[in-house]
Amino acid sequence: MSTRLIGASADSVEAATAPLRALDLPPRPRNRARNGLAIAAFALFTIATCVPAIGGIEVDLGALVRNWSNGSGLLVQLIQPDFSFLPRTLEPILETLQMALVGAAAAALVSVPLTLWAAAPTNPNGVTRHAVRTVINVLRAVPDLVYATVLVAMIGVGALPGLVTLFLFNVGVVVKLVSEAIDSGDHAYMEAGRAAGGSQLQINRATALPQSWPLFANQWLYALELNVRISAILGIVGAGGIGRLLDERRAFYAYDDVAIIVLEILVVVVLIELVSTTLRRRLV
């Protein structure tokens, strides 16, 4: 390419009267092969996702159009909420909030020792550290509702499986994010403790814990925000809260009631986020 480029320049040079001067031009690095490969990989993957024979999805616009003419009425209902339904939603939404709060609080308690266990500066023992991290990563790879489904089958319908789901999910989030933050932070402060001959536990208690306090507080609040969203849908698989009512009304195609529930979830989510943002500004 570089030669062609210079060849092009030379064309105009011939026309010019100025004297020729040697110009050191480094060769242009080419990454056409790599770019081509990336594009090919992207195209292949996309095509493979559209082949029903191997599990890909069948793009069927006709069915979509047919269903749409049946279902569009429901969307019209969605913008006409039936406010008389509101009283019936209060108890489930309260249950949702309770689950969110209790789940987050329980996870907050458990997350502290686990986090210090999973971070390198606070746990020099590589074996236990990696064990905790692996468990946390596995925990996080399972979608929240999948937990809930399995837990409902194990311990029965109700708020308890929902609570356990939230708890597990929160522990995963907090431990992962805070331990990574501790890892990437500056730990000069711990050296002083070590130099003074403190045990790891003493050092953690006296320095690492106060130092990571804002990190924890931040993630606990984040977990609470997430919980409100998740607990709103847990009921879909029978794990308590407003989701159960939502799924029931949806199954009856009562989209005017559904609209109220969605509106309510929206309000609650926004409120919790406002509270959490205010608190975060104070704490951190």
Next chain:
Amino acid sequence: MRSAPQRPEAEVTPSASGSWSIRLDDVSVTYPNGTTALRNVSLDIAPGEMVSIVGLSGSGKSTLIRTINGLVPVTSGTVAVGPHTVNGMRGRRLRSLRGHIGMIFQGFNLADRTDVYRNVLVGRFAHTPIYRSLLGITTAHDRELALRSLDSVGILDKVWTRAGQLSGGQKQRVAIARALTQEPSVMLADEPVASLDPPTAHAVMNDLRRVNAEKGLTVLVNIHLMDLARMYTTRMIGLRDGRLVYDGPAAEAAESDFEQIYGRPIQPDDRLGS
């Protein structure tokens, strides 16, 4: 592609013969937030002059230099560059005028994730039809100008490097090359060395002086360091609170003149040293 006939826009008048004068007549600038950055500034700069604009930050230097290529619109007064009146110009005409005015910045203003070559070709935009620049199609003439500019500031070997990987001094040279690629009639520099270490700062100032000497370009440099202004420019303009408070030969500017421009005693920071 390379044999494509050159469009009229791609033809550039030789810069040396096209060096332009700059004339500001009673210019004031008030920003939409109410800050007045320039108050009744009048200036007359002849073609081929090398002028420094000295003042503290907030004195209106940056605003002054940006009125010349229309990046900041004037509130009142007139700005004329060469045969053109800048204020009132819009759209295609303003862009084509900007094509004749090179500018370099304190923060280099390169697209860091793009290679040096593409950054320098930005200098040809005003002379290139938009569809071509959007598709990245260049003419042989543009390519040659770009490479020649890079060579003239001594960093041709970095042509395929991403701008973000260069050092500060190298970035500023790419920026100068970008401006030279425009084949400009006027060169503006807004605090070109404020982000550089002393040796690099001197090198960049030297580059600018060479541009002025070899191509006869009118060069306007914003600077807050008194020794650089004295050393590299022939004429100095002092700004304080948006008013013109000094205009004279740079070499003759005394400490007291600088104290008057700064509105305070000279401090060690006001000199770069070497």
Next chain:
Amino acid sequence: MNARTAPPLPPSRPSRTAASLWAIVVGGVVIAATVGLRIDWSELGDVPGDVLRYSTLMFADPNWERLPRALFEMWRSISMAWIGAILCVIVSIPLGMLAAGNVGPSWVRLPLRVVFAIIRAVPEVIIALLLLTVTGLTPFTGALALGIAGIGTQGKWVYETIESAQEGASEAVRAAGGSTAEVARWALWPAVAPALMSFALYRFEINIRTSAVLGLVGAGGVGSMLANYTNFREWDTVGMLLIVVVVVTMIMDAISGAIRRRITGGPRITEKRSRHVVGIR
């Protein structure tokens, strides 16, 4: 708390009454919420035992005979996630650009931002679920629903990225006489493209999880299979499915994460230092 070892010298310890009061209030609310929940807390003691018992049923001897079917369904979930991510990105990049300050006019920008905020506030699963009821429960509609449900977050990322792009390069292009389109192409796009691509992949990672959830409510894919076998209480198959979900999700995360790091880190240019001496004016 530590009052018994009161130091003999001033200054006295700053008051912590406010902090203690807050701690009591928060504790009180949590306890009230705990008591208020309709949970028979005596069951809580059985939970670890139950989980252990069922975990043994699930993982002691997973039913690998259904692995091919599980992989088939997993691929269906991934397909939903992928197509959903592509749709989401195709829609959110132009919308997000219009919603960015200095790009779109304010009468476009503000309504778009409100729409993004509303879509963000409602959990994605609910949006997808509502759309699925209307469009029918198929993997394709699942992908559509994922695409729409993600627009809120994705659109916000796009406009925040564009707004945080350094102004400098844009100013330089304008100073050289570039038009708005040229500013977008040569100053903004190079600055934001890697971040946008990285966000697109991140959307895919999120969608993999959400698509499994959509399967639970009947959109097909591994979620549907999991829901079925959980209902049949075929625990060994459920165990196998969970293993598949976890392993495949982690693998996809790892691949996608590696690509994202490559993108944001920029391409590695292998520079061959051979020099061509050429003639030029």
